[in-house]
Every structure is written in C-alpha cells, then in structure tokens.
Amino acid sequence: MKVTILGSGAALPDPKRMHSAFLITVDQDHHYLLDCGHGATHRIVEANVDPAMVNNIFLSHLHHDHCSDYPYFVISTWMCNRDTQIKLFGPKGTRDFSEGLLENGAFKVDIEARSAYPKRQSNMFAIRPEITEIEEGGLIFDDGVAKVYALPVDHIPPETCVCFAFKVEANGKSVVFSSDTTALDSMVDFAKGVDVLIHDTTFPQEAMDYRKELGVGTFSHSTPREAGRIAQRAGAKRLVANHIVHYDNPSPVVQKYLKSHFPPGMIGAELLDSVSEDIKSEYDGHVLLAHDLMRIDI
Ligand SMILES: [Zn+2]
Numbered sequence: 586m587k588v589t590i591l592g593s594g595a596a597l598p599d600p601k602r603m604h605s606a607f608l609i610t611v612d613q614d615h616h617y618l619l620d621c622g623h624g625a626t627h628r629i630v631e632a633n634v635d636p637a638m639v640n641n642i643f644l645s646h647l648h649h650d651h652c653s654d655y656p657y658f659v660i661s662t663w664m665c666n667r668d669t670q671i672k673l674f675g676p677k678g679t680r681d682f683s684e685g686l687l688e689n690g691a692f693k694v695d696i697e698a699r700s701a702y703p704k705r706q707s708n709m710f711a712i713r714p715e716i717t718e719i720e721e722g723g724l725i726f727d728d729g730v731a732k733v734y735a736l737p738v739d740h741i742p743p744e745t746c747v748c749f750a751f752k753v754e755a756n757g758k759s760v761v762f763s764s765d766t767t768a769l770d771s772m773v774d775f776a777k778g779v780d781v782l783i784h785d786t787t788f789p790q791e792a793m794d795y796r797k798e799l800g801v802g803t804f805s806h807s808t809p810r811e812a813g814r815i816a817q818r819a820g821a822k823r824l825v826a827n828h829i830v831h832y833d834n835p836s837p838v839v840q841k842y843l844k845s846h847f848p849p850g851m852i853g854a855e856l857l858d859s860v861s862e863d864i865k866s867e868y869d870g871h872v873l874l875a876h877d878l879m880r881i882d883i
Pocket residue numbers: 595596605648650651765828
C-alpha cells in the first residue's frame with residue numbers, strides 16, 4: 586500500500602500546501618482518493634498517476650478545502666478518456682453537491698459544449714458518478730481489493746453536515762485519515778494498531794488559545810498534543826501531522842491572512858519544530874509532518 590499526500594494544507598490559498606486530498610494506492614493500479622480539495626487533480630499527475638484511473642472518491646465533508654477540485658477532477662478525466670464510472674461517497678448533501686456542479690448545474694454550458702464531439706459522447710458515464718451518501722459509520726466500501734470504513738467525527742455541527750474519518754484496509758495494512766475533527770476517544774478504537782494515522786493538527790496550542798481569546802473561527806480541530814495522545818493510545822505505527830494551517834509559508838500574502846488570527850511572532854517554518862516536539866511529548870511512534878507529494882510506503 587502506498588499513501589501519497591496530495592494536499593496537506595488547511596483552507597487558505599497556499600500553493601505550497603494544496604487543500605485536503607490523499608491518494609491510497611494498492612497493488613500499483615487500484616486507487617482510492619480521500620477528499621478532493623483544490624489542487625488534487627494536478628497533484629495526482631505530479632505523483633505520476635493518471636487521474637482517469639482513479640475511480641473511487643471519498644469526501645470526508647463538504648467544506649470547500651476538502652471538495653472544491655471535484656468538478657475539475659470529473660470533467661478533466663472525462664476529457665482524458667475515463668473508461669470507468671466514478672464511485673463517489675460522501676456525507677448527506679453529496680448528491681446535491683455533485684448534481685449542482687455537473688451537466689444540470691454549474692458546468693452545464695461547458696459539458697454541453699464538449700459533449701457535442703462524438704468522442705466525448707462515447708464516455709458520458711464519466712460525468713455521471715454513482716453517488717452514495719454515507720449515513721453512518723462502519724464498512725462503506727469493499728471492491729475485493731480494499732475495504733473502506735467511515736467514522737463520524739466532531740467538526741461541522743451534524744445538523745449542517747456530518748464529517749467522516751476514513752480507514753482503508755488492504756493486504757493486511759491500514760491507514761486512517763481523521764479529516765477535520767476535535768480529539769475523539771472513538772478515534773482511538775478506529776485507529777487501533779494502524780500503520781499510518783493521518784490526523785488533524787491544524788492549530789498549535791498557542792494559536793488555539795489565541796483564537797479563543799479573539800473569538801475567531803471554529804475550534805473543531807485538534808492540536809498536535811491531542812493528535813499525539815490519540816496515536817499513542819491507538820498504538821498507531823506512524824502519525825502524520827496534517828491540515829497544517831499555512832504558518833510555514835513565508836509568502837507575505839499568506840502571512841497577511843494569518844496575522845489577523847495567529848499570535849504575533851508565531852508565523853514561520855520553525856513552528857513545525859514545536860509541532861513535532863508537542864507530538865513527541867505524547868507519542869513514542871514515528872512522527873511525520875505532512876507536506877504535499879509526501880509518499881509513504883507501507
Ligand atoms: Zn479543512
């Protein structure tokens with residue numbers, strides 16, 4: 586099994602950290618895409634995988650940083666001669682999300698224009714994904730190569746939209762992706778003994794405290810220490826600190842956005858050192874700090 590981190594960032598525009606997306610590859614040519622945040626399709630190409638060969642997509646939730654590349658992925662792989670229908674899984678609202686974007690939605694004109702060509706008419710199924718809305722946790726997918734399990738997590742208020750963590754199992758190996766969530770006891774069981782746990786570590790503790798003081802934004806994320814504690818209790822073999830909120834990008838533009846809600850002086854790549862130290866104070870296993878196009882072979 587191979588995990589390729591396509592996007593390790595949070596929701597700001599940051600070309601060094603694209604939005605959430607992870608490609609799990611089993612036996613060379615079976616691919617499972619967890620989230621489809623902005624930049625996913627381009628990163629798949631950078632990882633030397635043909636996106637038209639990626640047939641299974643699992644959206645953890647419908648925040649734009651986890652799903653905004655979806656229409657581009659669908660339409661561009663249709664143009665790249667996709668020959669297999671996409672299977673799309675996501676929370677309640679996923680059907681409306683997908684249908685509102687494709688041939689009867691936002692990209693109606695584009696799809697009508699392109700489908701005038703006979704070649705494009707030959708694979709119209711490529712823009713008509715088979716959609717499954719995940720209703721509860723448990724096994725949601727099994728193609729005989731990999732199994733995918735979902736776990737409801739604590740992020741968006743569930744009355745707005747449920748958010749799911751995913752676990753992919755294949756060939757006796759496993760990877761858990763927490764998506765965006767507070768620290769949960771249920772994650773400990775879900776990630777018991779996993780080979781790789783990719784966990785939300787959006788805000789270092791000091792940033793979280795500062796945001797609380799200012800009354801800015803959501804607190805539905807985990808700190809590095811909390812992620813470390815979960816990985817320790819779960820006995821995860823590797824912990825990947827993920828959903829990094831762009832504080833390591835020196836771009837003055839990115840820093841300008843961050844300054845409004847990050848503690849003064851707390852922006853810089855050196856903050857990643859404190860993330861790593863915080864995790865290690867709670868966790869004995871192997872710590873990795875996510876970056877785009879990081880590859881983990883299990
Ligand atoms: Zn997010």
